[in-house]
Amino acid sequence: MNTFTDMQLDALRELANIGSGNAGTALSSMLGKPVDISVPTAAALPLPEAVAVAGDPGELRHGVVVPIVGDLDAIVVLLFPHDDAKTLCAMYGIEPGTPDGDSMLGEVGNILGANYINVLAQMVGMELEPTPPQVVEDMLGAILESVLLGRGEDTPTALVLERLGL
């Protein structure tokens, strides 16, 4: 099922590393707090496994989805466990799951997504532009499968890259 060579995966991991580093810096300056980024691993997994490594598919997550338009069809998806969403929102004195909380998480998604995508776009010489974020609180599996299949295409594998820690 793995259709990428080790070298390609290394290159993708490096792109993700730089993209998330940039995104983390941007988030850190928005929040005025340090943001750590764990060392990314890259793996190309069949879709069911890609969902499985993300966690229990029935658990609720706050999901921020940023569709990307331009030279590449892409969707950036951020998943926050409730406690993390709460921590983020608490920095602004708001509650997750409220309109203000959704707006706040959407903004975080926007900043992370836009910065990640900008670095990618610069490095590979593509025009990529984020569209407004969509925020949901739903089952992890439902969010991921809707994102992975949202364009109605049969994608055999998903690239799973990394996680951010606050």
Next chain:
Amino acid sequence: MAEAVVRMGEAAASATPGDTLACIGLGSCIGLVLVDRARSVAALAHVMLPSAPAEPQAQPYKFADLAVSALLDLALAHGALKPRLEAAIVGGAAMFQFGAGGSGQDIGARNESAVRGRLDGLGIPLRAAATGGGRGRTVRIFVGPDVAITVREAGGREEALLGAPMTVGVAA
């Protein structure tokens, strides 16, 4: 007593009382259930897309146009009788707007209508549906003398979709 979790593009069937089959966290996908209640046989597929690409290797349970007859065969192989089979469907939600799609209709709705069309074509009656909307769902089938199907929406409670309401706390 075991729970078979049916992941994207997979299927499972059982005629063993006490078994459960589940699709956990369905979004735009469809959890397709076929049951023969008299024989206590149940089969479940996690259908991802409306139609298969034109290639012979296509995995049958991924695509609505192949999944219904493939799941029918699986149910029959577990002892179900075709005239007694009943269907239920869960999922097909539209959680996000991604534009572009082309047909204008979202993937969840297209999955649902493809599954309904194939059930119709095979003459399998659809007894219950929990579809559409914008929330994820989990479907569970409790195999046994009273086959029961439950649905839980994200953030909601587990509710009966078909069959006897759940009996709680009966240890095997």
